[in-house]
Amino acid sequence: MLPQGAKVEVRAADRSGLLSDFTRMLREHGLSLLRMELKRHKDEAIGTFYIVTDSGCEVRAEALHAVRTRVAEIGISLEVAKDAPGWPPVRKTSVLAPSEAAAAVEQGHERPRSSLGSLLWSHLGKLSNNFG
Known part of the structure; x- marks a missing residue:
């Protein structure tokens, strides 16, 4: 079985440094971005992020929960996408x-x-x- 990534959807009030803050919190939990899709609607930033672990292991629910808790403290809503659990497979x-x-x-x-x-x-x- 290949290691799996996770697809998450993120919403927050658009502001300077938002992406930097989000990716820093991912790194603090051993996660990295494989791909992202960002858009802006009025003053809100909306993103779909494909997250993988730094070590190439499966993204654990505990890590996603910890990141969700941390980013909520700075006004970022994070939800795991239900339409593609475990997407994408990580390829070296x-x-x-x-x-x-x-x-x-x-x-x-x-x-x-x-x-x-x-x-x-x-x-x-x-x-x-x-x-x-």
Whole structure:
């Protein structure tokens, strides 16, 4: 069985720093955002967040309850979406060397998506080589 994420719906009065506050509370509970969809209706921010654990394990109901309690203290309503429990399955991605990626594309395989962290490390590596 693959580790599972959770789909949650969030509502709050729109304000500066709202997303930062929400994601900080997720991180404090070992959770991260896999994907998000945000919209604004008048002065209200409405979002659908796809949450996964930092370690790739199943998102536990206890962690979601703890986050719900914490965000309620700062005026954020969080509800687990009933239409897609356990969505999405977490898939690990890897970053191929450029030659491996080109070979995979030639063979008809889809190129894996790079994460922000892997892209940052790649650019830092290139930058540090320029100083040497």
